[in-house]
Amino acid sequence: MMPIQIRMILWLGFLVVCTTPASVFAVDEIDYVRDVKPILKTHCFRCHGPLKVESGLRLDTKSLALTGGESGPALVPGNSDASNLVQRITGDDDSRMPPEGERLGDKEIKTLKKWIAAGADSPANEKVEDPRSHWSYQPILRPEPPTVGDGEWSRNPIDAFIARKQQESQVVPRPLASRHVLLRRVYLDLIGLPPTRAQLRAFLDDKSSGAYERAVNSLLASSHYGERWGRRWLDVWRYSDWYGFQNQVRFSQKNIWHWRDWVVESLNADKGYDRMVMEMLAGDEIVPFDPRNLRATGFLVRNRNTDSREQWIRDTIEHTAKAFLGLTMACAQCHDHPYDPIWHEEYYRYRNIFEPVQVGIDSGGGGPTGEDLAGVARIYDRNRNAVTKFYIRGNDRTPDEKRKITPGVPQVFFEWTEPESVQLPPKARIPHLREPVYKQTIARMEYDVRQSEQAVLAAEKYLAATKQRLAKSSTDHSTPAADTFVIEPFQEMRGDVWKQGRGKWDYSNGHLAQTLVNEQRDCYLEAVRQPPAKFTLRLRLRITGGTEGLVGVLFNRSKDGSRGEAVLLSVNKEKPGLRFFFEYGDERHFYDKYDRELPITTGEEFVLRVDVRDKLVNVYLNDLLQQAYEVTSGDSGDLRLLAIDASAEFYHLRIDSLPDDVPMVPARTIPLFAPFAQLDKSHPSHMSLAGAVIEQSQLQFEVNKAQLASYQATWAADSWKLLNAPPKEDDNATKSHKTRLDELALVAQVAQRQLTLAQSKEARFKADHELKVATAQSEVGKKGDEKEVEKLVKALEGAKKKVASTTKQVETAEQALKDPPMPKYQGLSDNYGSSSGRRLALARWVSDTRNPLTARVAANHIWLRHFGRALVGTVFDFGLNGSKPSHPNLLDWLAYELMHPSLVLESNGADVRWVEGQPATRPWSMKHLHRLIVTSRAYRTASTPDEKNLAADPDNHWLWRMPPQRMDAETVRDSVLAVAETLDKTRGGPALPSFDGMSVPRRSLYFHMSPEKQMAFLKLFDGADPTECYHRHVSIVPHQALALFNSQLAVAQSRVLTRRMSQQFSDTNTFIQAAFEQVLSRPITEKEFKICRDFLTAREEVYRENGDPASVTSQAIKVDQPSIDPRLHARENLVHSLFNHHDFVTIK
Amino acid sequence: MNIQHQMQAYSLCRRTFLADAGMGFTGLALGALLQEDGYSAEPVKSQVPAKATSVIWIFLAGGVSHLESFDIKPALDKYAGKTFDQTPFKDFLDQEKREKNLMGSGMSVPPRKELMALNTGYRKYGECGLEVGDWFSHIGECADDLAVVRSLWTVHPNHGMQLTWHTGMHVRDGAQPTIGSWVSYGLGSLNQQLPKFIAMGKSIGGCCGGEFGHGAAYLGPQYAGVKISTDLKNPLQFVKPYGTGVTAEEQAAELDLIGQLNRATGVEYPDDPDLRARIRSYELSAGMQIAVPELMRLDQETTHTQELYGIDQEHSREFGTQCLVARRMVEKGVRFVQLYHGAGSAGTWDAHSDIKKRYNKEAPKVDKPIAGLLKDLKQRGLLDSTLVVFGTEFGRTPGAQGTGRDHHPQGFTCWLAGGGIKGGITHGATDELGFYAVENPHYVTDIHATVLHQMGLDAQHLAVPGRKRIDIHRGQTINEIVE
Secondary structure, rough: OOOOHHHHHHHHHOOOOOOOOOOOOOOOOHHHHHHHHHHHHHHOOOOOOOOEEEOOOOOOOOHHHHHHHHOOOOOOOOOOOHHHHHHHHHHHOOOOOOOOOOOOOHHHHHHHHHHHHHOOOOOOOOOOOOHHHHHHOOOOOOOOOOOOOOHHHHHHHHHHHHHHHHHHOOOOOOOOOHHHHHHHHHHHHOOOOOOOHHHHHHHHOOOOHHHHHHHHHHHHOHHHHHHHHHHHHHHHHHOOOOOEEOOEEOOOOOOOHHHHHHHHHHHHHHOHHHHHHHHHHHHHHHOOHHHHHHHHHHHHOOOOOOOOOOHHHHHHHHHHHHHHHHHOOHHHHHHOOOOOOOOHHHHHHHHHHOOOOOEEEEEOOOOOOOOOOOOOEEEOOOOOOOOOOEHHHHHOOOEEEOOOOOOOOOOOOOOOHHHHHHHOOHHHHHHHHHHHHHHHHHHHHHHHHHHHHHHHHHHHHHHHHOOOHHHHOOOOOOOOOOOOOOOOOOOOOOOOEEEEEEOOOOEHHHHHHHHOOOOOOOOOEEEOOOOOEEEEEEEEEEEEEEOEEEEEEEEOOOOOOOOEEEEEEEEOOOEEEEEEEEEEEOOEEEEEHEEOOOOOOOOEEEEEEEEEEOOOEEEEEEEEEEEEEEOOOOOOOOEEEEEOOOEEEEEEEEEEEEOOOOOOOOOOOOOOOOOOOOOOOOHHHHHHHHHHHHHHHHHHHHHHHHHHHHHHHHHHHHHHHHHHHOOOOOOHHHHHHHHHHHHHHHHHHHHHHHHHHOOOOOOOOHHHHHHHHHHHHHHHOOOHHHHHHHHHHHHHHHHHHHHHHHHHHHHHHHHHOOOOOOOOOOOOOOOOOOEOOOOHHHHHHHHOOOOOHHHHHHHHHHHHHHOOOOOOOOOOOOOOOOOOOOHHHHHHHHHHHHHOOOOOEEEEOOOEEEOOOOOOOOOOOOHHHHHHHHHOOOOOOOOOOHHHHHHOOOOOOOOOOOOOOOOHHHHHHHHHHHHHOOEEEEOOOOEHHHHOOOOOOOOOOHHHOOOOOOOOHHHHHHOOOOOOOOOOOOOHHHHHHHHHHHHHHHHHHHHHHHHHHHHOOOOOHHHHHHHHHHHHOOOOOOOHHHHHEEEEEEHHHHHOOOOOOOOOOOOOOOOOOOOOOOOHHHHHHHHHHOOOOOOEEEEE | OOHHHHHHHHHHHHHHHHHHHHOOOOHHHHHHHHHHHOOOOOOOOOOOOOOOEEEEEEOOOOOOOOOOOOOOOOOOHHHOOOHHHHOHHHHHHHHHHHHHOOOOOOOOOOOEEEEEOOOOOOEOOOOOEEEEHHOOOOHOOOOHHHHEEEEEOOOOOOHHHHHHHHHOOHHHHHHOHHHHHHHHHHHHOOHHHHOOOOOOOOOOOOOOOOOHOOOOOHHOHHHHEEOOOOOOOOOOOOOOHHHHOHHHHHHHHHHHHHHHHHHHHHHHHOOOHHHHHHHHHHHHHHHHHHHHHHHHHHHOOHHHHHHHHHHHHEEEHHHHHHHHHHHHHOOOOOEEEEEEOOOOOOOOOOOOHHHHHHHHHHHHHHHHHHHHHEEEEEHHHOOOEEEEEEEEEEEEEEEEEEEEEEEEEEOEEEEOOOEEOOOOOOEOOOOOOOOOOOOOOOOOOHHEEEEEEEEOOOOOOEEEEOOOHHHHHOOOOHHHHEO
């Protein structure tokens, strides 16, 4: 068996992302710097280095090792076995080193021994390296841009830094990109959409100076800028819509799209980066009751993981540190950070900041029914005193109970200001005091009142209809007038009635049988015609086998199958009876709460009756009412006979329209009708049920009215008390405030007592009926076995007790109302309490201009997205294990300029340059940085290669050219729509279903995005991984070709565009040129023109020969088919091909 | 390190460098494509001599009972109904012992104290006399081709283990390269019209890794399993043009135009790797449009072959189809075919209750198809070069959980066949009750290392700079089962 060791190694698995391989090769000559020091660094420096000097020993230079610590020198040059170091790393007792984690490998030990044995040589000038002196931990100063002469590289400090490096590295920058290339580049970069043909032409025609800068300004002012860069930041900030198990939210949260909208709006408003970070971390503590602000905390909400609170907090720690600080904090979870000066305990201190958090949704004044779309998913401190435990070796099973953890940040950077608890104002503590929430609640309650009023009317109507029917039935036994939709005796296949779907359907022996079982998918027969919207259906059938054993009808099914409702008979041994489900999108949800468990078995014959009117469904089995419920959608649709892993025989089906005067049992009356099971055959029992339904609905009506009144009275008292309190020192005002409060409190108390009475009456009514059910069941069950009888007797006793207790409650409530009222009432609930202020302290520390990491990390992310390559390659790791900046001074200059903008763009005739001045932008303005970058010479460089440069700098390290990039996923999709001029520019709102992505022309960032539901098209083009995406991968795979070649998006949009353009450009030559300009935003070359011209000629020929009509004047053709006109058809092929051109998806 | 080894390491290093650098640069991400296209100087050489050219990786989701499949324990019948305390195995339920290798909190499974008799019969098969439960009698007929590893153990007693089975890492480590993606990453293509790594069947549930089960994580999406459905109508996303009326001739003409225009645009960008890769991707996509539907042409197979895979029977049709398509893929040179069975949520093999009824239903869905696959590969001479792996995330408890058995990570079984694996042997063992892996215990990644080894790759040297995996994530080749 693998020993404990393994477990420990596995725990160290957390380390994996942080550790680098110690590349150890057997070499003859041992070199201290190359071979020895890295080993010591990996295994020893953490405790015996500049940051921690355990036992007085340091091993970070050879001379320090020789000096040694409490146990004497670590080395005896020339004698490895006598060296303390070797003894410790090879020992087996408690003194072996390192004390935790993997021991040194054999090769490593060999290397060290060999080095010592050979005399332990080292360079004489070895210096102490202190990780605290790492470049990114130093304060950000403003480096002076180098002087690079007076040329075109001198007009923007960015260029000075770039040009200096190029000069040093002897690469020669490529010339300026041509203007059309540049315009497309900057459009796609800043707004994620290519220029239209008109925009392109206008720009090319504008030869005046500053034309480019003006274009940049208008792009930055466009609201599309926020969408483009919002999506980019959402990569870094891990945007994900909710996901989980079926419709259960387990990760992230519903309504988190409010945060996405906040990001877009904040960017468009050029809110400072510092402010954005602060609001994301602590929006609820900064401006606690402003829902617009609360949206920002979606950043933290996104980490929610209901499966594991541990994982939730771990993700929060890891990703706040990676996103804002470029720190790999997660490494310090099990031990001190192996590279960076972050202690094991600091990890837990940092964790303590987030320990209190919880996720909530503040209702937000949306509509009274359905999802509360306006509700904001937000973070709050649930327990401001939450304690963090220090986990020994990061194992949550071994917490160190003694160690007390206080909130903190890594000490190495700069001190933070200790958190102070934040007293939340009443409006923040109690969302109901906020106007929209109050309004929303009132609206919902008023809706409930109206609903229950309607229910009373429906119940009365039910009674009236029943009476009428009763009167009529004494003389006339026919059913009310109805249109027969179908009578199907299942004698033979009738193609005019049924379309056969999956399954094995046969007509024989005078019935229809379905015999395919053990199929995971449904077997079905679909009615050719759509049944009436309101119908009554009677199906005589027998289930003969199958494991799931579910057979029934699917109705209200939409054409695309994305919606439908089903009633099923089940002979499944685990759940026999009636079952119900609805379908939404590609998911199926059973209404478990409506299940009717009935002792039915294989081989029995049943008559299933389903009455459907609007959303109301009544289900009968052998004429006994079994269920009355409301479906999710009342929209009518197609009908199917359905068999789910079941074989069945069908004998008769009849569907009639359901006249409005046929009584239907209202929904949610389940406990009521059980005693009246023989409903359909006995009109008197119908009467009796109707009476009960009326009583119940009236009681419900009373409850709802009392609820509204009570809420209003409580709200009035609370808001007077909490929002209108006068200053304490004003005695008079305090007195009159109290008088008014007492009045309101009296009203509130009476209203609350009335509510209690109404509720207890309703409870008593329910108890009465449950007793009736229990009595009836115990009558029937007397014949059953002993256990069963015992159970029924118990249930009966319980029901009796409940009647007694509810009766008592009613009496108490009645008495209370007789008592004189007092100014005491139950206030609105205090949802949020006070906040610990820990996150606010963190937010201030992160966004402080003294923080050496924040601005550098942000500037690097921005640079990466403009140039397709970052200045620091490891964008989320600026620590000692991260990569070094290619242009350290440039990065610092950008970071400084981000925090303290100091340049303005000056235009003096043809000379456009950045000079010192007072920019109109605020500190931390991202638009300022974008403007600086995209107007730089470096950004405007051509992307064409050059042999000499390629040889000198193949990776384009020194930016001698603009790296050509493939559009990211969203840009591909959005550009297709933009080019076709069909893009719906509506901004914001709830996430759209991802399966609509090929047909709904909204921008890509508005579609549902989560690990489970990501639009296939976007995924294929390397769309962001919603779990982590600091840097997008880019691939070129055949699936992308298929997606752009065959998808509805590409095919339909190219046809739309062709047909529209053809109306404008009937001349073929002009059309070809215009198509190039429209799709690729560039002029066509002669060679390309010839290829296209030949193609069109050849295609037209083919289509004509194939017998297509010579010309078609009417264009009433759908986009799912090519045009009939050969000329148009050929043009569609051309435009579609241009969408698949390398130059379409490439940003040059 | 000998020179040859160094050379191989170098070539792989270059390869990994190409892929890694590609995180920032599209062009360089195309190591494999370029190399297959003849643009890259060195082909990726095998690190060790390859025995197999393709893998068919079968995964049964939910945790198949090892006790009633390939690690039969007659002692269970003997002690059935007794508690552990009433047997010589009193100490087996000791908490510390049971949970020794488990990871994280809340990870244990309650002890199932009362031993449960076998729920199926069993008998010996083949010359080797391998005992196999009756649920897998067809596979039993292939006993002499199987190497059964009976001593697997793992750290995760829950279904997150489904991901671990494929990545070798804990589910909370999230997306990591899967075994198939390493093969795809490490080896060149044998067919220019098809992807190297294809996955079929329903992906594992969102609880347990979802699409990560055939992902490539940091190796890059081009190495991930391409999901191909055996829904004969729609085997590949976007494989057919939208709408109606588009002819193949028309598509070919367009592809030709795209090729011409792309080549014409390259003037200013000579030798642009992106451009070449895109041209190549359009060519491959055209190939896939034809080759993928062609794979699904099962009408090209004889009735006898279809019957061999159980396609003629309702219950085994679906998985039989997958197995047969897998064989057709292997014939066309696909490197790694991953077949999921019973996946989605916990998995259909998760028999907490009514194990008898459940396996009576589940086993016939796969038994004949898998046996058919082995027999068919063998008769076509493909078994020598095709490695078939039969796996699941863990076994099931010897103790009863009502009428079922609970999750059991302390000892369980998988088997391998073909591709240079010894036939007719068992390796490793659990104790008399099938509780602990006691003889030659193997962590699940040893299966990965063995598969890679047979494909000519050395698990120890498959790595991407900056993405270190520790030993246990890589595993070690099980030399005893290798020919």
